[in-house]
Structures are given as C-alpha cells and as structure tokens.
Amino acid sequence: MTVLDDIAQLATCPPDGADAGLIDAAALVWDAGRIVWAGPAADLPERFAEAERRSAGGRLVVPGLVDCHTHLVHAGDRADEFVERLEGTSYLDIARRGGGIQLSVRATRAASDHDLAEGARARLGAMLRQGVTTVEAKTGYGLTLDDELRVLRIYRDLGAAGPARIVPTLLAAHIVPPEFADDRDAYVRLICDEMIPVVAADGLAAFVDVFVEDSAFTAEEARSIFAAAARHGLGAKLHADQLTDTSGAALAAEVGAASADHLECVSAEGIHKLAEAGVVAVSLPIATLVLGQEPIPARRLLDAGVRVAVATDLNPGSAPSNSLGLALWLACTRQRMTPAEALRGATVEAARALRLDDGTGSLVPGSPADLAVVDAPSLATWLAGWRAEPAVRTVIGGRTVWEWSP
Ligand SMILES: [Zn+2]
Structure with missing residues (x-):
C-alpha cells in the first residue's frame, strides 16, 4: 500500500459529471495497483498511517493521460510534403497524386517488423515521459x-511488454490501396470477409x-x-467530417460508434x-493546426451535451507530434475548452x-x-502554457515507470 501526499492539487476526473474533481492539499492511496482512497490530506484515515509514503513535492497530480487516437506504427518521412x-x-x-497516406503505406510495407516495433517503442517512451499511460494505436499503413x-x-507485443497500456484498432479502411484502385468493392470485401474475421x-x-x-x-x-x-x-470508430462534411457524425450515431474523431466540418445536425x-x-487539434483548418466547434458540442475527448492523432503527415500536452494546450487556446474540460x-x-x-x-x-505528477502547482497553471515534458513522474498500476532526475 502506498500513500502519495504533499499533492498541491489533485484532479480526480470522476466518471460522472463534467469537472476535473479538483482537491487542493490532497493525498492519494493505492494498493495492489488500484486506488483505494483520494481526498484532502487532512482527512487521510488513520488506517493508512503505516503505509509507505511518497511525496508529490507540492505538485499537481492527474490521472494517467489517455491518448485515444494515434497512428503509432508507421514508417517513412513526409517532410517534403510538409514543405509542399x-x-x-x-x-x-x-x-x-499518390502521396500522403500512400507514401506511408509504401514505407511501412517495406519496413522490417523490428524497425516498426522499435519506432513505436521510441514514441511510446516519449509519451510515458509526458504522463501518458494508455495509448490507442491504429493500423492503416499496411492495407x-x-x-x-x-x-x-x-x-x-508492445502491450504485453508494457508498461504503457495499448488499445489496438484495425484501420484497414484508411484509404483504398493503389492495387485496388479499379475495384474498390473487392478491397471492402477483403476487409469484411477476411481481415475482420481473422482479427x-x-x-x-x-x-x-x-x-x-x-x-x-x-x-x-x-x-x-x-x-x-x-x-x-x-x-x-470513425475519422469523420475532417476535410469536408460527409455526414460522418450522423453515420457514427447510426452505427453506435464509440467515437467520431476530427469533426472540424461537423454540421449542426451531426x-x-x-x-x-x-x-x-x-x-x-494538432492536425487541425497543421492543416490550417478552423477548429472543431468544441463549445457547441459541449453545450449540446456531447462529451469531447482530446488526442494527438500522432501520424507522419497531418500530426507529426506525440505531445498530448500540446493538444491539451491547443484545446484550451483554439477550441476554447477550459483546463478542466481539456x-x-x-x-x-x-x-x-x-x-x-x-x-x-x-x-x-x-x-x-x-x-x-505534473511539475505545476495547479491544473490552470499547467495548461496556461506549454512544455514538452511536463510530468516528473509517471505511475502505471501503482508502479513508477518513469521519473525525472536532474
Ligand atoms: Zn487519425
């Protein structure tokens, strides 16, 4: 059992409600990988008096960040297209003309398993150092x-090796690969009749x-x-209404999707x-910024009662960044979300x-x-600015998996 105390501000982010569940001068207790108590340090029950103590050093403590949209495995360099x-x-x-995702597909197909895994491992390591503990990871460059x-x-294998938790997604329907350009239906059948059943x-x-x-x-x-x-x-899940309004949001609702992602061009009806x-x-918001688009109408979504998540979209083209902190800062500054909502x-x-x-x-x-453990005294102080590596300690399942050392 571990008690983490000297927390200047604790964000509990309760599942119900819409606030960050902030508690000042807090303590947090876990045992066997699960939280058993959270509250003001002054109220810490006597029964935890003998537990191992760790200090947050007067800093902010937040739930491990969840990056719910990444294209973690990819190969190839699209810097020329950035300049274009x-x-x-x-x-x-x-x-x-065959660039963009197609370029990444060619490079990913040509790369060895070892190189693809090493690239992903390096990106995951950088994410852990930013306090990210769960990562959704899509395919979509193999096809x-x-x-x-x-x-x-x-x-x-990355999920089994840990420490980051991985949620895998099949995105075979990323683009129609060039070899099926003249027979799209055959590719859709391949996804439906072969890929999905095996996966x-x-x-x-x-x-x-x-x-x-x-x-x-x-x-x-x-x-x-x-x-x-x-x-x-x-x-x-859908990549929906990103570059044009294709009624992707309505489709997400129709099929009972867990999420509709992007939505820069979503309609009022959507x-x-x-x-x-x-x-x-x-x-x-990183992809929105890179592509020079108007931000997603986050305020209208929130006001309508839609729950709004924030993710990096880490990919080699439209969002070449693993910084969920940057996405959070952009969610505040460009999408007008409060630090608690972000x-x-x-x-x-x-x-x-x-x-x-x-x-x-x-x-x-x-x-x-x-x-x-974020090196700031409060949530608002953290998200009022942007730093590449704001976390000083990342804990997964009660175990410290990364710690900043001077
Ligand atoms: Zn994406």
Whole structure:
C-alpha cells in the first residue's frame, strides 16, 4: 500500500459529471495497483498511517493521460510534403497524386517488423515521459491482410511488454490501396470477409475504424465494414467530417460508434445526432493546426451535451507530434475548452472513447493507479502554457515507470 501526499492539487476526473474533481492539499492511496482512497490530506484515515509514503513535492497530480487516437506504427518521412503544403499544395491534392497516406503505406510495407516495433517503442517512451499511460494505436499503413496483422501483432507485443497500456484498432479502411484502385468493392470485401474475421478470432483489435472522406471511403462502404465489425463483436470508430462534411457524425450515431474523431466540418445536425446517441467526439487539434483548418466547434458540442475527448492523432503527415500536452494546450487556446474540460478530454472522456469501463482516466476508489505528477502547482497553471515534458513522474498500476532526475 502506498500513500502519495504533499499533492498541491489533485484532479480526480470522476466518471460522472463534467469537472476535473479538483482537491487542493490532497493525498492519494493505492494498493495492489488500484486506488483505494483520494481526498484532502487532512482527512487521510488513520488506517493508512503505516503505509509507505511518497511525496508529490507540492505538485499537481492527474490521472494517467489517455491518448485515444494515434497512428503509432508507421514508417517513412513526409517532410517534403510538409514543405509542399506550406507552398500551397492541398492535403487532398497530395493524396490524389499518390502521396500522403500512400507514401506511408509504401514505407511501412517495406519496413522490417523490428524497425516498426522499435519506432513505436521510441514514441511510446516519449509519451510515458509526458504522463501518458494508455495509448490507442491504429493500423492503416499496411492495407494487406498480412501487413495489417503484423502491425496488430506488434501492438499486442508492445502491450504485453508494457508498461504503457495499448488499445489496438484495425484501420484497414484508411484509404483504398493503389492495387485496388479499379475495384474498390473487392478491397471492402477483403476487409469484411477476411481481415475482420481473422482479427476478431485472434483478439488482435478492440475497434474497427473507417476514414470516411472524399479521398477515402464512402458512407455506404463504411456501413458494410461496420456491419462486419459488429457481427464479429468489434466496436466502431470513425475519422469523420475532417476535410469536408460527409455526414460522418450522423453515420457514427447510426452505427453506435464509440467515437467520431476530427469533426472540424461537423454540421449542426451531426452535433445533435452525436448527443442523442452518446458518441464521444474526439478532437485532434494538432492536425487541425497543421492543416490550417478552423477548429472543431468544441463549445457547441459541449453545450449540446456531447462529451469531447482530446488526442494527438500522432501520424507522419497531418500530426507529426506525440505531445498530448500540446493538444491539451491547443484545446484550451483554439477550441476554447477550459483546463478542466481539456484534462477530462485526455483522461476520463478519452477512456470513454475507448469504452474502458474499469475506472481508467479517473483517480477514484477502484480506478487503476495510473497517474502523472505534473511539475505545476495547479491544473490552470499547467495548461496556461506549454512544455514538452511536463510530468516528473509517471505511475502505471501503482508502479513508477518513469521519473525525472536532474
Ligand atoms: Zn487519425
């Protein structure tokens, strides 16, 4: 049993409600990997008097951050396209001539298992140092049965090796690969009839994601893919209404998706449907910034009763950053979310977007003892600025997995 005290401010992010559950001058107790008590240090019950004590050093303690949207495994360098976009070529024009995601697919297919796993491990290590403890990880740069499976096996192995917790998602419907350009239906059938059944049978993914966009998949194609996912017990996620309004939000509501992600171009009707169906809206402000778009209408979503998560979208093109802290700061500054709403978005609401119902993303009795000690006296102080590595200690399942040392 461990008591963490000298916490200047504790954010418990309770599953119900809409606030960060802030407690000043707090203490936190865990045992066997689970939180058993959280509250003002002055109220710490006598029965914990003999427990091992650790100090947070007068800092902020938050639930371990949950990055609920990443493309963790990828290969290839798209820096040339970054420069091209700066010079005026659009993301869709680059996609149409075989760049963008297609470039990453070619590079990922050509890379060895070892190199793909090492790249992902390095990114995960950097995320741990920022207080991130759970990471959703998508495929989508393989796009053959074998390549999608090998990326999912890398995620399985990374999750088994720990310490970060991994939630794998099959994103075979990222784009139609060039070899199927003349027969899109055959590729959709490959996903539905071969990939999804094998992935489900081997327990390699929790979700199936579809990129619904002019340059990717139609709503009708997505419906068949989600029907196959449902038949095999896999949840649904969508890249929706990112570059254009394709009624992706309405589709997410229709298929009972766990989340609709991006939503920069969501309509009023789409917002209404997300609220009605209880679909989490995942905002990806780094991608919005990189592509020079208007931010997701986070305030309208929140006011309509939609829960809004915040994630990095870590990928080699539109969001080449693993900084969830940067995404949080942008959620405040560009999406007008309060620090409490932003933090909930990268903890308890992100866990909801992954359907993790074991208390992940909160620090309440029963939650996993996943937490970060942030080098700031309060949540508002942390998110009023941006630092690359704000955490000084990251704890997963009650075990310190990273600690800053001067
Ligand atoms: Zn994405």
